[in-house]
Amino acid sequence: MKTALYTLIALLAFAGNSILCRLALGDEAIDAASFTIIRLLAGIVTLLVILKLTRGGDPSPSKGSWKAAGYLFLYAITFSYAYVSIETGVGALILFCAVQITMILVQLINGKRLIALEWLGVLVAFGGLVYLLLPGAQAPSFSGFVLMAIAGVAWGGYTLAGRGSANPLADTSYNFLRTLPLVVALLLVSLQQAELSQRGILLAVMSGAVASGIGYTIWYMALGGLSAVQAAVLQLIVPVIAAIGGVIFADEPLSLRLVLSGLLILGGILVVILGRYHHDQQALSRS
Template identity: 60%
Template sequence: MHLNKSMKVFLLTSVALIAFAGNSIFCRLALGEERIDAASFTSIRLLTGIAVLLAVLALSPYRVKVRNGQVQGADEHQTQPTRGSWRAALMLFIYAIGFSYAYVSLETGTGALILFGAVQITMIAVGLVTGNRLTVIEWLGVLLAFAGFTYLMLPGVEAPSLLGFVFMAAAGVAWGFYTLAGKGSRHPLSDTAFNFVRTLPLVVLLIVLTISNSQMTLYGIVLAMLSGGLASGIGYTIWYMALEGLSAIQAAVLQLLVPIIATIGGFVFSGEEITLRFVIATLMVLGGILMVILGRFQSQKQISS
C-alpha cells in the first residue's frame, strides 16, 4: 500500500516519539525494579546502540567509506567528514550515565519531564550566551518553566528524589550540548553512529570501575539492549527520517509529547501514580517551553517578513 508523504511523516514521527519515551520506560522498568545496576545498564545500552547504529549505517545509502584518510559518502564528490567528535561523545556518555542513575529513584514521567526541560533550558541558555535576545513572551515562558521545576521539587511527600533530579538534570544539560554539537551536521546518522563508537573507551573504563558491584538479571539485560538497540539506535534513525518532512518548529513542539507518553507508559507498565503535583508541574514546564518555541518562531517570522 502506497502512503502519501504526510502520512509517512506522521507514522515515522509517532514511532520515533514512542521510542524516545521507551528509553525512559525501559530504564525505569530495569532500575526501578532492581533488575540491573545503573552502570551495567549504561554499558549494555551504549554497546548495543553502537552495534545497531553501525549495522544501520552499513545498510544505508549514505554509508561512508574511508579512502586515503578522507571520509567519503555514497556520492564520490562528498568529502565532508562524518565521524562525529570526541566532545559530542563525552556529552553522550554523560547523558547516558546520568539518565541511568537518575532512574534508580525517579518515576518514568518525572524523569522524562526533568530531562526534556533541562535539554530545552540548556539550549535556550546557550542561545542567550551567544547573543540571542528573548522577547517578553519568551522570558515569561522561561520563568514559567523554572517555576514549574521549583514547584515539582518543593518539599513534601510527592517531591521526587533530589539526587535523582540532579542526575537527570545533568543528563539533560549534556544532551542539550550534544544536540547543539550536532546542529548543522550534513550526515546526522553517521555522526551519531561514530559518536556512539567514540564512547567505547569510557564504557570500558566504566565496566572496569564497576564490575565488582555489578548486578544483572536476564530481564535487566534485555531491557538495556532494547533501550540501546530499539529505542536509541532504531529510534534515532527513524527520527532522522521523520525530520526530512518536519520544520524545526514542528520538531520542537512535537517533542513536548515525550514526557506525556513516558508518563502514560509508566502508569501502564509500572503502575506508577500520576499525582496532581506532577500534572501541574508538567503543564507549567511544557507550557513555558512551548511559549519560548512559539515566541521564537513568531519573532523569526516577523524578521523574515
C-alpha cells in the same frame, strides 16, 4: 510525510527509553552502570551492522564527532543513575525541561535577547519546576533531579550537534562507537558492583539497540526536515507519553503534582518557543 513519520518514531523511542530504563532500574533488575554499558554496547553493535549492510562496508565521509560522543555518554550515564530514584514521567519531564533550557541558553550565548513573551514563559516554567520540587511525599529525590537535569543538558548538546547531519546513520553509528573508551572505563570501575539479571540485560539491550541506536538515527533524519522551533516543541510531547507508559507498564501513580507541574513547565516552555517564533516571523514580514 517522511519527516512526520521519522519524528513520530523518534519521539516514541525517546519515551521508550524512559520506560525501559525505569522498568529495569526501578525493579532493581540491573544496576545503573551495567544498564548504561549494555545499552551503549548494544547500540554500537546494532548500528555498525546496519551501517555495514547499507553501505557494503565502504568508509563513510560522515563519522560523527568526539564532542557528540561525549554528550551521548554523559547523557546515558546520568540518565541511568537518575532513574534509580525517580519515576518515569517525572524523569522525562525534568529531562526535556533541561533540554529546552539548554537550547534557550545557547540562544542567549549567541547574542539573542529574550522578548517579553519568552521571559513570561521562563517564569511560568520555573514556577512549575519549583512546585515539582517542593518538599513532600510526591517530590522527586534531589539527587535524581540533579542527575536528570545534567542528562537533559547533555541531550540538548547532542541534539544541537546533530542538526544539519548529512548522514544520520553514519554520524549516529560513529558517535556511539566513539563512546567505547568511556564504556570500557566505566566497566572497569563498576565491574565488582555489577548486579545482573536476564530481564535487566534484555531491557538494556532493547533500550540500546532499538530505542537508542535506531531511535537516535531516525531523530537525526527527522532533524533534517524540522526547524529548531519544531524540534523543540515536538520533544515536549515525550514526557506525556512517558508518564502514560509509566502508569501502564510500571504501575506508577499519576500524581496531581506531576500533572500540574507538567502543565506549567511544558506550557511555559511552549510560550517561550512560540513567542520567539512569532517574533521572528513578524521581523521577516517587515523586512
